[in-house]
Amino acid sequence: MNTQVMHEALHGSSEGRLTFPEVIGMLIGAGVESYCVDFIGRKDTFYMPDGETHVEPVTLPAAPVAKDFAGYAVKATIREAQADRIRYPEIVNRLCDAGVAGYHVYLTGRKVIYFGRKGELHIEEFPRQN
Numbered sequence: 001m002n003t004q005v006m007h008e009a010l011h012g013s014s015e016g017r018l019t020f021p022e023v024i025g026m027l028i029g030a031g032v033e034s035y036c037v038d039f040i041g042r043k044d045t046f047y048m049p050d051g052e053t054h055v056e057p058v059t060l061p062a063a064p065v066a067k068d069f070a071g072y073a074v075k076a077t078i079r080e081a082q083a084d085r086i087r088y089p090e091i092v093n094r095l096c097d098a099g100v101a102g103y104h105v106y107l108t109g110r111k112v113i114y115f116g117r118k119g120e121l122h123i124e125e126f127p128r129q130n
Contacts, residue, residue, distance in 0.1 A: 003054050005030035006046045014059045016087035024126075028107050038102040039065050039092070040117075060089060063096035069116030073098035078124055 009026045012018035018026075027035065027046070035046045042058040077094040080086045086094070095103075095114070103114040110126040 001048055001052050001054060002030045006032065006035075006044075006054055007056060010044055010056050011059060013088040016089055019084060019087070020081060024105075024107060033108055034104060034106045036102060036104045039063065039096055040101050060092050063093050065096045065101050065117065066099040067117060069099035069118065069120035071098075071120070071122050074100060074114050074122045075124075082127060 005026055009018065009023045013020075013023050031048060033047050033049045035044060037044050037058070039058070042062065044056045044058060046054045046056070048054075074095065077086070077091055077098065080094075081091050099116045099120070100114050101117050103112055105112045112124045112126075114122040114124070
């Protein structure tokens with residue numbers, strides 16, 4: 001397990017240097033199957049196909065997670081990120097404001113599931129590649 005790639009993907013994203021597609025490419029290249037970002041627990045957990053896991057602490061300043069989940073705001077944030085108009089630090093702030101407690105990225109399944117404090121969900125498929 002190449003934990004250095006996981007560390008660099010997390011920090012590069014947190015610093016706004018890397019886009020989501022760049023992070024995904026790095027993690028797929030390192031064999032990561034999925035990862036979960038927990039805004040409340042302040043950690044990212046990376047999952048390998050053999051069951052191994054690696055945990056990295058969230059490095060961004062703590063943003064309070066709103067009590068109510070606003071799916072429309074989650075969708076709007078995702079669209080802004082996909083257009084590369086905002087980077088990860090702003091994405092995190094907007095997601096927390098929208099009540100996202102965390103999200104799980106399924107690299108092999110090509111989707112992200114965003115979840116709120118009360119079990120609310122938004123599922124986003126990876127954009128189709130041209």
